Amino acid sequence: MEVPYVDLGAGYESLKDLIDEVVSGVLASGSYVLGDNKAAFEAEFAEWLGRGWAAEHGAAAAAELGIDGLECVGVGSGTDAIYLTLRALGIGPGDEVVTVSHTAVNSVLAISKAGATPVLIDIEPETFCMDPAQLEAACGPRTRAVMPVHLYGHPVDMDPVMDVADRLGLAVIEDCAQSHGALYHERMTGTIGSVGCYSFYPTKNLGACGDGGAVITADSELAGRVLSLSNCGQGEERYHNIHKGDVSRLDEIQAAILRVKLEVLGEDNERRRRAAAFYREALADIAGRPELRLPVEREWALHVYHLYVVRSSRRDELKTHLAERGVPTLVHYPVPVHLQPAYMSDFPGVSLPHTETTAAEVLSLPFFPEITEAQLSHVAESVRSFFA
Numbered sequence: 001m002e003v004p005y006v007d008l009g010a011g012y013e014s015l016k017d018l019i020d021e022v023v024s025g026v027l028a029s030g031s032y033v034l035g036d037n038k039a040a041f042e043a044e045f046a047e048w049l050g051r052g053w054a055a056e057h058g059a060a061a062a063a064e065l066g067i068d069g070l071e072c073v074g075v076g077s078g079t080d081a082i083y084l085t086l087r088a089l090g091i092g093p094g095d096e097v098v099t100v101s102h103t104a105v106n107s108v109l110a111i112s113k114a115g116a117t118p119v120l121i122d123i124e125p126e127t128f129c130m131d132p133a134q135l136e137a138a139c140g141p142r143t144r145a146v147m148p149v150h151l152y153g154h155p156v157d158m159d160p161v162m163d164v165a166d167r168l169g170l171a172v173i174e175d176c177a178q179s180h181g182a183l184y185h186e187r188m189t190g191t192i193g194s195v196g197c198y199s200f201y202p203t204k205n206l207g208a209c210g211d212g213g214a215v216i217t218a219d220s221e222l223a224g225r226v227l228s229l230s231n232c233g234q235g236e237e238r239y240h241n242i243h244k245g246d247v248s249r250l251d252e253i254q255a256a257i258l259r260v261k262l263e264v265l266g267e268d269n270e271r272r273r274r275a276a277a278f279y280r281e282a283l284a285d286i287a288g289r290p291e292l293r294l295p296v297e298r299e300w301a302l303h304v305y306h307l308y309v310v311r312s313s314r315r316d317e318l319k320t321h322l323a324e325r326g327v328p329t330l331v332h333y334p335v336p337v338h339l340q341p342a343y344m345s346d347f348p349g350v351s352l353p354h355t356e357t358t359a360a361e362v363l364s365l366p367f368f369p370e371i372t373e374a375q376l377s378h379v380a381e382s383v384r385s386f387f388a
Contacts, residue, residue, distance in 0.1 A: 078199020
């Protein structure tokens, strides 16, 4: 059996009629940029992120936290969401932003693009996320923000991050590119810090059919600055520019597609969790040793499994074995940012032991909402045969 690593076509087919209808509607409307679909998606996504907490804890609790007043600004990509947020916060040359090296390079690229200096710390080896215990020591007089990355669908332990940020007066920018719908103590990632930044790249849990991103915040002034910066720096009056802005707008076709996909995001996340449970059960008796360790889910977390990432001290051998059995895999991410050729000179002498060991051991198995039980079984059996 040949198992696709990811099958975006299957996701399209499951929603084909609705997607085709809304795309045709946009094309027929003649309104392709800054139209009704962008505005509608922004409102719907903000409401979706706040809905769970309000339903669980009541409107008053949601209002106290500011979750009932979330605002969303759709932008051109997840990278731009971070970059524009930094600019809107006035963070740039001379400022430092603390984040992790075990992430897609885009996280750090956005900081560099804003002119700020990234400061990289190590991760927890079990969740692959920022180790909050290392945060305060990395902060100095130039630190303006911390950016936890909710990697692979598992949230960062945010309470200690927020404690340090509150004491030091730092902005908290949540990188939620891989955590659409993940929960930390029953609260959506992206609604805990100062701002949440999302990517809608096609493979994401909520993916467009092209690039797209969004900024989520309860700070209406910040949202307004991001909106202006994303649209050439223009203010409320057309052709009157109040900032030296950029051009990064979520277009109408992508917004319309995202509105359709948002309706099934909760269901898709549950399908991901069921597929993860299948892998966990099928591989349980051979897991828990250096040769194979499975993803964890902390008691305070709801993991949405953007990726299903295992660890193996024999990663490269396992990857080759699986390929021979028709099971493609990927490595997210093989080279930490501080060891990338483009960034090595920025981090001389930096050593992040957990990050570096993780990069040599992680392997992403085939995983997507539409993956079948037969495909899951073949992957699991192929992994098992390697350790037989």
